[in-house]
Amino acid sequence: MTQPMIQVSHIKKSYKVAKRSSGMRASVSQLFHRHYEIKQAVNDISFSIQEGEIVGFIGPNGAGKSTTIKMLSGILYPQEGQVIINGYVPYKQRKQYVKDIGVVFGQKSQLNWDLPLIESFELMRCIYRIPQKIYEENLEKFVELLDMEEFLHQPVRQLSLGQRMRGDIVAALLHNPKLVFFDEPTIGLDVVAKEKIREFIKYMNQTRHTTMIFTTHDMQDIEKVCSRLIIIDQGKMVYDGTVEEIKKKYSNEKNLVIELADGQKETYSFENGEDSINQVLKNLFAKNMVADITIEEPDIDTIIRDIYEKGVDRT
Secondary structure, rough: OOOEEEEEEEEEEEEEEEEEOOOOOHHHHHHHHOOOEEEEEEEEEEEHHHHHHHHEEEEEOOOOHHHHHHHHHHOOOOOEEEEEOOOOOOOEEEEHHHHHHEEEEEOOOOOOOOEEEEHHHHHHHOOOOOHHHHHHHHOOOOOOHHHHHHHHOEEEHOOHHHHHHHHHHHHHHHHOOOEEEOOOOOOOOHHHHHHHHHHHHHHHHHHHOOOEEEOOHHHHHHHHHHHHEEEEEEOEEEEEEHHHHHHHHHEEEEEEEEOOOOHHHHHHHHEOOHHHHHHHHHHHHOOOOEEEEEOOOHHHHHHHHHHHOOOOOOO
């Protein structure tokens, strides 16, 4: 196997948090003697990512995913362990490292609010020193794929959320980064805008072999775009595999929806396994005139929510 593009080895990160006590006496005491406790945000996480992978990196609020992503992007450093990405240690070689990465924040724009969108792109060309030929080729292709021609010369402040999000994605990819971090890239967008962005991201991955890491609460982004899913909870990694594998492993039941000849519908739940469904169908056909059968798989949102709430076997 080739050397992974991203190698994360046993990283840990903790924070010192001031303890708060109730009562007037305790409040006055804290003015002079602060008491702290240590919060372990990331606790011994290891994984590797090959060049060209699209990986969803998710977890409930407070799980440590943001801290981990900040260590991958070089904003924070691990107190223990090591991060090596594309041959760089991000926090030590940040200036060289950031030339090869792109970042897209769904809730924070990197575009200049007062300039026309095209001028923000020109600014990116100067910042990253993109050769004119590459810049023009990328801009033309991206504008075509994301259908941006009609608002390319509008000030960013006049753009809709979906238009601005497309602009942010183009700005992050103009310099042909090898790695792109996406943080909630489709938040607040309608179905059409979401699908256009997802298709563009898949195109960039397939044609440019760009490595991508997603942090999102929209499981449809994960299911439709990512080839792999990493889940962390309470600072530890609890799952690393494909979306299909997590469905098989943590989805214990399916729903069998039966439409009878008289038009009535009945729903039956059964455990995964051929014997279970065969027995259900045998009993139904013996007693009813069946017009149609539908098997409903649990959606990825339900499975992930159950994992957050009930936990998983971490062995």
